[in-house]
Amino acid sequence: MAKRRRETIHLGVLYSLTGPYGLVGREMLNGLTLAVDQVNASAEFDFQFAPLVFDPGGDLQNYQEHCESLIRDKGVRHIVGCYTSASRKQVLPLIERYDRLLWHSARYEGFENSDNVIYVGAAPNQHVVPLARHMIETLGNSVYCVGANYLWTWETNRVLQEIVSAAGGQIIARRLVTLWDTEVDHIVREIVERQPPIIFNTLVGEASYRFYRGLHRALAGQASRPPVLSCSLCEPELRLIGPRASVGHITSSVYFSSIDTPENRSFVRRYREMFGSSNLPSVDAEASYLCGLLLARAIRRAGSTDVQSVRTAVWRDELQAPQGPVKVDPENNHCYLTPRLARSRAGFSFEILDTAATAVKPDPYLTWLDLDDLARRAQGQPARRTESGRDLRVVK
Amino acid sequence: MSRRQSRSFRGLHALIDHPPGRDRTVLHNQLEFLGLKVTVQEQASGAPPAFVDIFFFDADAPQAMDQEDSHGAFELPAVALIGSETPSRLQAMLARQPSAYLMKPIRSTGIYASLAIATHQFTTVQAMRRRLVAADERLRSRRLLFSATLQIMKQAQVDDAEAFRMLRSLAMARRQTIEAVSALILAGELPLVRLAG
Numbered sequence: 001m002a003k004r005r006r007e008t009i010h011l012g013v014l015y016s017l018t019g020p021y022g023l024v025g026r027e028m029l030n031g032l033t034l035a036v037d038q039v040n041a042s043a044e045f046d047f048q049f050a051p052l053v054f055d056p057g058g059d060l061q062n063y064q065e066h067c068e069s070l071i072r073d074k075g076v077r078h079i080v081g082c083y084t085s086a087s088r089k090q091v092l093p094l095i096e097r098y099d100r101l102l103w104h105s106a107r108y109e110g111f112e113n114s115d116n117v118i119y120v121g122a123a124p125n126q127h128v129v130p131l132a133r134h135m136i137e138t139l140g141n142s143v144y145c146v147g148a149n150y151l152w153t154w155e156t157n158r159v160l161q162e163i164v165s166a167a168g169g170q171i172i173a174r175r176l177v178t179l180w181d182t183e184v185d186h187i188v189r190e191i192v193e194r195q196p197p198i199i200f201n202t203l204v205g206e207a208s209y210r211f212y213r214g215l216h217r218a219l220a221g222q223a224s225r226p227p228v229l230s231c232s233l234c235e236p237e238l239r240l241i242g243p244r245a246s247v248g249h250i251t252s253s254v255y256f257s258s259i260d261t262p263e264n265r266s267f268v269r270r271y272r273e274m275f276g277s278s279n280l281p282s283v284d285a286e287a288s289y290l291c292g293l294l295l296a297r298a299i300r301r302a303g304s305t306d307v308q309s310v311r312t313a314v315w316r317d318e319l320q321a322p323q324g325p326v327k328v329d330p331e332n333n334h335c336y337l338t339p340r341l342a343r344s345r346a347g348f349s350f351e352i353l354d355t356a357a358t359a360v361k362p363d364p365y366l367t368w369l370d371l372d373d374l375a376r377r378a379q380g381q382p383a384r385r386t387e388s389g390r391d392l393r394v395v396k
Numbered sequence: 397m398s399r400r401q402s403r404s405f406r407g408l409h410a411l412i413d414h415p416p417g418r419d420r421t422v423l424h425n426q427l428e429f430l431g432l433k434v435t436v437q438e439q440a441s442g443a444p445p446a447f448v449d450i451f452f453f454d455a456d457a458p459q460a461m462d463q464e465d466s467h468g469a470f471e472l473p474a475v476a477l478i479g480s481e482t483p484s485r486l487q488a489m490l491a492r493q494p495s496a497y498l499m500k501p502i503r504s505t506g507i508y509a510s511l512a513i514a515t516h517q518f519t520t521v522q523a524m525r526r527r528l529v530a531a532d533e534r535l536r537s538r539r540l541l542f543s544a545t546l547q548i549m550k551q552a553q554v555d556d557a558e559a560f561r562m563l564r565s566l567a568m569a570r571r572q573t574i575e576a577v578s579a580l581i582l583a584g585e586l587p588l589v590r591l592a593g
Contacts, residue, residue: 060417061417064418085480089456089479089480089500092501093500093501109482110482111480111481111482111483112481149458150458151456151480151482151484151485154482154484154485154488155482155483155484155485157484158482158483158484158487179458
């Protein structure tokens with residue numbers, strides 16, 4: 001394709017803006033919109049993005065139909081989209097059959113590497129492993145797991161189980177609820193009864209918010225409350241949980257809106273200008289923003305939207321993102337990202353407790369996970385509970 | 397009678413346990429094309445009914461609450477339909493001991509091979525299991541035989557060849573296996589004095 005001045009490039013967008021995880025879908029669309037806006041306003045790009053937004057509403061069959069329509073009827077070569085692994089698995093055959101590129105912004109459980117996907121969200125060594133490591137080094141190694149009965153819970157719990165077992169600990173209970181079922185009171189009651197030292201939460205949406213609220217009510221007045229750990233709690237959700245019940249929970253993520261760098265300050269400012277001053281971007285918004293930006297830069301570098309050319313071009317790029325340096329690993333199409341741990345605080349934001357020294361190479365199959373090393377590190381420090389996180393390195 | 401080199405699966409009854417959609421449709425159509433009778437279901441619990449010859453199951457289906465695996469191994473050739481390659485899913489799938497697998501998205505290509513592999517593998521594993529059971533029984537019997545021979549040697553003051561001959565004679569006289577007679581001797585239900593004659 002020859003370069004033309006301000007050519008319009010149609011960009012497929014497949015985010016569920018309605019349905020059970022519509023909140024995240026809208027967050028992701030916000031992030032992408034910011035990138036599109038930035039590209040279209042910039043003289044550095046000799047093309048403009050025209051997003052074709054399709055909303056599957058969380059319905060798997062719709063993902064497939066919309067994806068096919070974007071490819072066959074609209075002729076798009078690049079699709080930014082999907083959130084759940086089930087939705088990604090739904091469109092992957094089409095994306096591969098037609099040799100298109102899916103720009104995937106969500107963190108996921110790993111064990112996949114398609115040539116036709118650029119995985120911008122965190123791989124398991126960038127979310128659950130750092131959290132589990134923090135847990136066994138700082139909090140203890142007996143954990144109560146609560147989650148929705150689906151792939152994300154099964155797999156993150158498995159990784160957690162492996163790591164705590166290596167450290168001599170155990171998962172003391174695993175309580176699952178049907179996906180999108182919001183009845184969690186029985187779990188809160190059991191936690192009050194059993195007083196587990198640590199809780200790992202992989203509930204989704206309203207079930208998760210109800211769990212945090214229920215636990216807050218049930219444990220009100222208690223001097224010591226078990227820390228609740230998560231790999232997915234994000235800024236917009238804190239608001240939905242409520243001002244008091246949302247405080248004090250630990251999350252592992254590659255992005256928090258409170259990262260104090262010029263790139264992030266600018267990103268947060270523009271996000272608020274566009275979507276309202278009370279809103280803070282989440283990890284999903286940042287990842288979608290990166291999808292749009294990485295794609296635009298790759299098209300510019302390749303001088304074409306051709307899939308092979310864009311893929312090769314994105315491998316050579318390195319972006320100074322709001323979260324820090326980001327680049328795609330040509331070995332597996334996942335990104336080098338910077339894991340962080342943070343604790344939710346009043347005002348619906350996070351206080352960052354720890355930041356990886358450098359961007360971490362993605363390891364989607366956990367090939368390089370060294371359980372013995374993790375256990376040795378944990379043994380180097382006495383396992384103890386902490387509410388304050390005072391003993392963690394605070395990076396601002 | 398001429399023997400076919402290629403195997404036909406015509407007339408076999410296949411059961412597919414998978415949510416509706418393209419994967420199930422492709423599998424269903426191809427199995428019918430290959431001459432199988434096909435029944436479909438979605439997330440049914442329990443073992444497949446007895447009329448089923450080969451079972452295709454969804455390795456991505458949600459697992460039972462609070463339980464690593466609610467299913468046991470199958471007593472028929474089973475083919476796992478795999479979408480997610482995460483270890484947690486693979487563990488749950490392997491606990492059911494499938495004889496073959498197909499990766500999603502299901503294509504018509506590979507389905508015939510999965511039938512061939514699953515039926516062959518199941519037959520081979522079943523035969524090995526039967527041999528293992530027989531070998532285990534023989535091993536247990538060996539111990540009985542050895543102990544009974546020792547007992548006769550001690551009590552009748554004979555050598556091992558003579559003790560074994562006595563044991564074999566008794567087994568023939570009683571029309572019982574030598575292992576069964578050994579067990580009776582060791583249980584004290586066959587006094588050795590009767591062996592002397």
